[in-house]
Amino acid sequence: MADASPALAAGGLSKGDAAILRFLAAAELIETDLWQQYNELAGIQDDEVPGGSGSAAYAEAVAVLDGDMDQYIHDNTDDEISHAAFIDAYLKAHGEPTVNLDRFRTLPSSKATGAQQIGRLTNLMQLTVDTSFWTRYRSDSQNPDFGDAPVQAVPGLAAGQFPAIPRSDDDLAQPDHLQAIANTAGFHFVFIEQGGTSLYAQLAQRVTHPEVLRILLSIGPTEAMHFQTWHDKAGNAPPLTDPTNGLVFPDLNAAGGELTQTNLIMPEPTKFLNRKFPIVSIIRPTQTKDAAMAAVKALTADGLFIGQSQEFATVITQLAKAADAARHG
Ligand SMILES: [Fe+2]
Ligand SMILES: [Fe+2]
Numbered sequence: 001m002a003d004a005s006p007a008l009a010a011g012g013l014s015k016g017d018a019a020i021l022r023f024l025a026a027a028e029l030i031e032t033d034l035w036q037q038y039n040e041l042a043g044i045q046d047d048e049v050p051g052g053s054g055s056a057a058y059a060e061a062v063a064v065l066d067g068d069m070d071q072y073i074h075d076n077t078d079d080e081i082s083h084a085a086f087i088d089a090y091l092k093a094h095g096e097p098t099v100n101l102d103r104f105r106t107l108p109s110s111k112a113t114g115a116q117q118i119g120r121l122t123n124l125m126q127l128t129v130d131t132s133f134w135t136r137y138r139s140d141s142q143n144p145d146f147g148d149a150p151v152q153a154v155p156g157l158a159a160g161q162f163p164a165i166p167r168s169d170d171d172l173a174q175p176d177h178l179q180a181i182a183n184t185a186g187f188h189f190v191f192i193e194q195g196g197t198s199l200y201a202q203l204a205q206r207v208t209h210p211e212v213l214r215i216l217l218s219i220g221p222t223e224a225m226h227f228q229t230w231h232d233k234a235g236n237a238p239p240l241t242d243p244t245n246g247l248v249f250p251d252l253n254a255a256g257g258e259l260t261q262t263n264l265i266m267p268e269p270t271k272f273l274n275r276k277f278p279i280v281s282i283i284r285p286t287q288t289k290d291a292a293m294a295a296v297k298a299l300t301a302d303g304l305f306i307g308q309s310q311e312f313a314t315v316i317t318q319l320a321k322a323a324d325a326a327r328h329g
Pocket of ligand 1: 028031079080083196223
């Protein structure tokens, strides 16, 4: 790697670039941990993404969204593993401290048949999924960078705590309950990957070295590819009510018009930078100020860290604040 980037190796990373890469390393470890849990139960377990042995009933419910969901889950997981490993190796190659979250792998695994029984960083069993990304990307007049808060596509998911994986084999018995869990996963996939899409674009604006910019510009759009795929699949989640907890997945094509119509998966042009400009098709949000902390807050509000220690929150917050202090130049 030193040969591939002699200028950077000689000068080392700027403090800000290292801080941004460390925060992204942490984010990728978190992504890897949650995707691994999905893969163990509903993906393809193989040499590339080892661990788990699958839950046939859960995988079948997830496959209602698309027959290739197991492959996509596998490939998304493989991508996250590679993101985390690459950023870690890059930091190491430049003599920078890396990020190790292993001591926080303390949260319980699903007890469902197919999951490994190991400690986890993230909790997929009490999620509160913000589904405003759905309407945000369909609105031609709203943009979170202007302070807008587009409405939820699935208001119920944003208001309670729901499992996105079976907590145990008991969750497999009632078909509509199981499908609600699979639907929750389907919307959670989109939430996670649209967040990554924005995060890379936000942090790229504050890196200094062109090679670090190249890293962010090369990884970030893969998050957008994931987002786009999951965005399409989530629209296939069948409308239903979970009989165990009342969670409603509405018929998105029946209500709401263009703000919820499922096949509107291309980003609708919207306002950007200043209203004096014409609307434009963009990812959103991209404002860079405090972007890392915003990501931590979003993941925390998602319920991913329920059960984690105060020390975990402190470590993640410190990494985010250091990244948000980085300035271009
Ligand atoms: Fe990633
Ligand atoms: Fe991702």
